[in-house]
Amino acid sequence: AQKVTQAQTEISVVEKEDVTLDCVYETRDTTYYLFWYKQPPSGELVFLIRRNSFDEQNEISGRYSWNFQKSTSSFNFTITASQVVDSAVYFCALSTNAGGTSYGKLTFGQGTILTVHP
Amino acid sequence: DGGITQSPKYLFRKEGQNVTLSCEQNLNHDAMYWYRQDPGQGLRLIYYSQIVNDFQKGDIAEGYSVSREKKESFPLTVTSAQKNPTAFYLCASSSHDYTYNEQFFGPGTRLTVL
Numbered sequence: 001a002q003k004v005t006q007a008q009t010e011i012s013v014v015e016k017e018d019v020t021l022d023c024v025y026e027t028r029d030t031t032y033y034l035f036w037y038k039q040p041p042s043g044e045l046v047f048l049i050r051r052n053s054f055d056e057q058n059e060i061s062g063r064y065s066w067n068f069q070k071s072t073s074s075f076n077f078t079i080t081a082s083q084v085v086d087s088a089v090y091f092c093a094l095s096t097n098a099g100g101t102s103y104g105k106l107t108f109g110q111g112t113i114l115t116v117h118p
Numbered sequence: 119d120g121g122i123t124q125s126p127k128y129l130f131r132k133e134g135q136n137v138t139l140s141c142e143q144n145l146n147h148d149a150m151y152w153y154r155q156d157p158g159q160g161l162r163l164i165y166y167s168q169i170v171n172d173f174q175k176g177d178i179a180e181g182y183s184v185s186r187e188k189k190e191s192f193p194l195t196v197t198s199a200q201k202n203p204t205a206f207y208l209c210a211s212s213s214h215d216y217t218y219n220e221q222f223f224g225p226g227t228r229l230t231v232l
Contacts, residue, residue, distance in 0.1 A: 004160075009158070033218050035220060037223075042225060043206065043208075043225050043226040043228075044208075044223050044224065044225045044226065045161075045208065045210075045223040046223075047220045047221070047222065050218065050220055052218065091160060091161070095218070105163070106151075106163070106221060108160035108161040108162075109160055110158055110159060110160045111158075111160050
């Protein structure tokens with residue numbers, strides 16, 4: 001069975017602090033994809049990044065960076081120099097061909113509420 | 119601009135009534151999905167559709183029904199059989215239902231049962 005755990009329910013930081021959101025996943029599949037989504041107060045989930053199971057390179061996009069480690073089944077997300085606009089709920093998600101079907105079932109973590117104070 | 123629209127944004131329903139949530143996309147995506155979001159539980163899949171006139175149950179389909187008569191539309195009906203329907207409902211779509219395709223989400227509908 002697929003499972004995604006985001007152990008941090010809520011994180012509160014002051015602007016300009018760096019913050020890391022943890023994500024640990026479980027799957028028996030060798031081919032899978034990991035995603036991060038941002039949910040601002042408006043409610044709509046915004047896609048941030050996708051990483052496949054064969055690519056362990058870290059990625060940086062502006063103030064955002066992602067660290068994928070298969071050895072620890074983790075896909076952590078770091079925001080550098082956080083800003084108030086980063087306040088949102090962040091979801092980590094896992095997609096696999098569960099059951100051998102072609103359908104990519106997306107399993108979400110519980111989400112981490114990030115609050116950045118000015 | 120391409121995107122996904124959901125209506126209404128807020129919906130109130132009396133117990134025992136069926137209600138239909140609208141989801142429309144103009145992204146020309148084949149696959150569409152309905153999720154339910156409850157506080158502290160992340161998103162759970164209700165139904166998904168890979169192509170027109172076809173749909174499958176997700177993890178929590180009981181008490182819900184869907185149709186997919188047009189590529190761009192995937193309405194969700196919350197029936198009176200759904201025991202705890204108060205939640206935030208999100209519709210999503212992806213170009214295909216493949217593992218690697220990211221899903222694009224609408225703004226959601228918040229349903230409250232009075």
